Amino acid sequence: MNALEAKHITKKYAEHVALDDVSIQVPEGAVFGLLGPNGAGKTSLIRIINQITGPDEGEIVLFGESLQAKHVSNIGYLPEERGLYKKMKVGEQAMYLAQLKGMRKQEAKQKLEAWFERFEIMAWWNKKVEELSKGMAQKIQFVTTVLHEPKLLILDEPFSGFDPINVELIRNELMRLKDEGASIILSTHNMGSVEEICDNIALINKSKKVLEGRVDDIREAHAHQEYELRFKGTAIAFANALWTNFELLSQEGDQDLQRARVRLGEGMKLNDLLRAVVDHVELIDVNRNLPSMNDIFIQTVTQNAEEHE
Numbered sequence: 001m002n003a004l005e006a007k008h009i010t011k012k013y014a015e016h017v018a019l020d021d022v023s024i025q026v027p028e029g030a031v032f033g034l035l036g037p038n039g040a041g042k043t044s045l046i047r048i049i050n051q052i053t054g055p056d057e058g059e060i061v062l063f064g065e066s067l068q069a070k071h072v073s074n075i076g077y078l079p080e081e082r083g084l085y086k087k088m089k090v091g092e093q094a095m096y097l098a099q100l101k102g103m104r105k106q107e108a109k110q111k112l113e114a115w116f117e118r119f120e121i122m123a124w125w126n127k128k129v130e131e132l133s134k135g136m137a138q139k140i141q142f143v144t145t146v147l148h149e150p151k152l153l154i155l156d157e158p159f160s161g162f163d164p165i166n167v168e169l170i171r172n173e174l175m176r177l178k179d180e181g182a183s184i185i186l187s188t189h190n191m192g193s194v195e196e197i198c199d200n201i202a203l204i205n206k207s208k209k210v211l212e213g214r215v216d217d218i219r220e221a222h223a224h225q226e227y228e229l230r231f232k233g234t235a236i237a238f239a240n241a242l243w244t245n246f247e248l249l250s251q252e253g254d255q256d257l258q259r260a261r262v263r264l265g266e267g268m269k270l271n272d273l274l275r276a277v278v279d280h281v282e283l284i285d286v287n288r289n290l291p292s293m294n295d296i297f298i299q300t301v302t303q304n305a306e307e308h309e
Contacts, residue, residue, distance in 0.1 A: 001064065003028040003152055003183030004049065009058035011044050018044035019055070020207040026152075026185060026200070028063070031178055033194045033201035033215070034187040037301055040204045042187050043080075046154055049185075050077050063151065073102055076150035080157045080187075084129045084137055091125035094144050101148040108147070115143045119169070134161045142170060146177060153177065156187045171197060191294035203297065205304045211296075219290045222299070225264035226289040227273065232257060233281030241280040246273060261289065 004026040011019040019041045026032040036042045047053045049060055051072065060067040062074065084093055091112070098108035116122045119139050129137065138161055146153060158174075159167045174197060178184060186198060194201060195215065203211035211218065226249065231238065235251055235258060242248055245265035253259050258281070264273060270286070277283070291299075 001028050002026060002061075003030075003063060004185070005061040006045065006049070007059045007061065009045065009048060009055045009060070011041075011048065011053070011055050017207050019048075019204075021058075022204065022207075022209045023058075024202045024209065024212060026183060028183050029178065029181055030199040031174065031184045031186055031197050033198035034185055034204070035189075035194065035201055035297060036204035041207045042204055043156070045204070046077075046156060046185075046187060049154060050075060073148070074151045076145045076148065076153045078141060078145040078153075078155045078158055080160065084132075084140065086128070086130040088129055089126055090121075090129055090132065090140060093129055094140060094147075097144040098147050103148055111147055112143065115147065119143065135163065135166055138162065139166070142173075146173075146182075149182075151181075151183060153182055153184045154187075155184065157189070158186070159188065159190055159193060167193075191292065191297060194293045201293075203300055205301050208304075210304050211300050215293065218296060219293070222291050222296050223289070224291075225268070227262055227264070227270065228287045228289055229260050229262065229277070230257060230284040230286075231260070231277070231281040232284065234258075237280045238277060241277045243276065246276065257284070 002025045006022060006024045009019050009022045010017070022041065022045065024034075034042050034045070048055050049067070051067065051069065062071050065071070088096070094112050095105070095108055098112060099105065103111075113122070116125065121136065121139060124132065124136065129140075132140070142158065145155070155174075158170055162170065171193065174184060186193070188194065198215050200214050201212070201218065202209055232255065234255055238251070238258065238260060239248055242262065245268050247263040247265065249261040249263055251258065251260040262273060264270070274283070274286070
């Protein structure tokens with residue numbers, strides 16, 4: 001079952017088309033990366049899912065039901081634009097936001113204290129929000145977003161402004177929430193995070209979806225037949241062992257340890273490459289090179305732009 005389906009969503013603002021017949025499927029219990037350049041239409045789609053605005057055409061289906069006002073309680077939304085009341089105390093602010101989500105006061109306080117202890121921020125409970133650093137304020141907002149245990153989490157650039165330690169903290173919490181059954185939509189420009197935690201992605205560019213699927217499948221589909229080999233022996237011996245069906249892309253190191261990148265020619269297999277070099281150098285290991293999500297993002301967006309020139 002899908003946690004969310006966007007079916008043929010179109011949204012226009014005056015003469016600007018923000019979303020043009022966009023359909024995506026977010027599997028239940030998965031982390032789904034919603035990707036795209038600035039202005040591509042991601043925020044417009046997120047606003048529609050959160051019922052901040054409505055689509056001109058199309059439908060949002062949440063856990064098998066057409067999106068309705070009652071579904072607000074099933075969604076936790078962390079917007080990119082952070083916003084806390086600066087003059088309120090941290091604990092008071094968190095309690096207020098929790099009760100807005102329908103939580104009873106006692107339940108909210110109990111769960112907030114558990115989260116504050118986990119994030120080691122209990123000492124800030126009675127301090128004013130204006131005293132918080134940017135990263136600390138973002139921790140508070142993350143907690144208030146997930147506190148009511150929504151079935152669907154929508155996080156817009158959740159790692160922005162965090163140092164590496166706190167990025168790891170939030171990443172681990174997201175994976176824990178996923179393991180507990182939450183479905184997560186992650187809108188981010190951090191392609192490293194996409195590779196590490198996303199199961200599926202959709203890429204939107206210039207109001208249209210241009211790519212969707214499982215991360216592993218997309219990387220495989222965009223891969224060239226390239227391998228990195230580490231070996232002992234001379235660079236000349238290795239290069240001479242290759243024939244016209246292999247392209248030596250790079251090579252570095254010394255006789256004790258060489259590293260080379262090789263692309264297979266059409267119709268060639270890894271075994272053909274190994275047979276060509278194994279009698280000339282001592283192979284240490286061989287790894288297939290898969291393109292990064294960052295490379296795929298740039299390639300797809302650039303290609304899409306060229307097609308629309």
